[in-house]
Amino acid sequence: MLAIIGGTGFGSWQGMDVLKRGGQETPLGAASCGVVEGRLDGQALLFLARHGQPHKVPPHRINYRANLWALKQAGATHIVGVNCASGIDPTLTPGTLVVPDQLIDYTTGRDGTFFDGRFKPFRHVEFAWPYHRVWREELHAAASTANMALHAGGVLGIVQGPRLETAAEIRLMARDGNTVVGMTGMPEAILARELEMEYASLCLVISHAAGVGEEEPTRAGTESVIEAGMPRIQMLLAALHQRHVARQP
Numbered sequence: 362m363l364a365i366i367g368g369t370g371f372g373s374w375q376g377m378d379v380l381k382r383g384g385q386e387t388p389l390g391a392a393s394c395g396v397v398e399g400r401l402d403g404q405a406l407l408f409l410a411r412h413g414q415p416h417k418v419p420p421h422r423i424n425y426r427a428n429l430w431a432l433k434q435a436g437a438t439h440i441v442g443v444n445c446a447s448g449i450d451p452t453l454t455p456g457t458l459v460v461p462d463q464l465i466d467y468t469t470g471r472d473g474t475f476f477d478g479r480f481k482p483f484r485h486v487e488f489a490w491p492y493h494r495v496w497r498e499e500l501h502a503a504a505s506t507a508n509m510a511l512h513a514g515g516v517l518g519i520v521q522g523p524r525l526e527t528a529a530e531i532r533l534m535a536r537d538g539n540t541v542v543g544m545t546g547m548p549e550a551i552l553a554r555e556l557e558m559e560y561a562s563l564c565l566v567i568s569h570a571a572g573v574g575e576e577e578p579t580r581a582g583t584e585s586v587i588e589a590g591m592p593r594i595q596m597l598l599a600a601l602h603q604r605h606v607a608r609q610p
C-alpha cells in the first residue's frame with residue numbers, strides 16, 4: 362500500500378476520505394501523529410503528517426523511527442516523502458519539483474537506525490542508492506500523465522536545522538555536489554529502507570538557498586510558493602496512486 366509523508370504545508374490532504382486515524386504511540390515512542398488510513402478515488406492510501414497536524418514538531422525533534430514504524434504497522438509498502446527544500450543549483454528556481462536520486466546526510470544526533478543492537482540486532486544496510494529507482498521512475502511517469510514538469514535527479518543535502526545555513530555553508534554544500542537542501546530527508550530514507558519499504562522523495566523548491574542568486578536571501582514569498590505548490594504535488598500524487606492501483610494484480 363502506498364503511503365505519503367507530508368511535510369511543511371502538507372499536513373492533511375483535502376481530497377482524501379479519512380476512514381481511520383491510528384494511535385500515536387509505538388514501541389519507539391510517539392509518532393508525530395496517527396497514521397491516517399483513507400481512500401483516494403475509492404482506493405486505499407495512507408498518510409502521515411511528518412511534523413504533526415497541526416504542524417508542531419520541528420525537523421530535529423521528529424521521532425523518525427516512530428513515524429516509520431507506525432507506517433509499516435499500518436501496512437505501508439511504498440512511501441513518497443514530500444519535502445520543502447531550497448535550491449543550491451541556481452537553475453532550480455522556486456516552484457520547481459525535484460525527484461532527487463542521491464542524498465548527503467549532514468544531520469547529527471538523530472536516532473537513525475532500528476538496527477542499534479537494542480531494538481533490533483545490529484546490521485549493516487545497503488544504501489548506495491537511497492531512493493528506489495522504480496518509484497522515481499513512477500513519479501516521472503505520473504508527472505507526464507498529469508502534464509507536469511519534474512526535474513530528474515539531484516542531491517538532497519539534509520542539514521540538522523532548525524536554523525538556516527550561512528552563505529559559506531551553502532557554497533561548501535555546492536562543492537560537495539548538493540543541488541537542494543532540506544532538513545527532514547534523513548533518517549527518514551534509511552529507516553524506510555531498514556523496514557523494507559520502497560521510498561522516494563519529492564521536493565518542492567521554495568526558495569534559493571542562502572547566498573544563491575542574491576546577496577541577502579529573502580524568504581519572503583515562500584508561503585505563496587508552498588500554497589501554489591502543494592495542490593500540484595497532490596495532483597501528481599493522485600496520478601501516481603492511480604498508476605499504482607492499476608498495476609495491482
Ligand SMILES: CSC[C@H]1O[C@H](OP(=O)(O)O)[C@H](O)[C@@H]1O
Pocket residue numbers: 367368369370411412419420443444445446522543544545546
Ligand atoms: C524553511 S522551511 C524548513 C522546513 O521545511 C522543510 O520541512 P519538510 O521537509 O517537512 O517539508 C524543511 O526540511 C524544514 O523542516
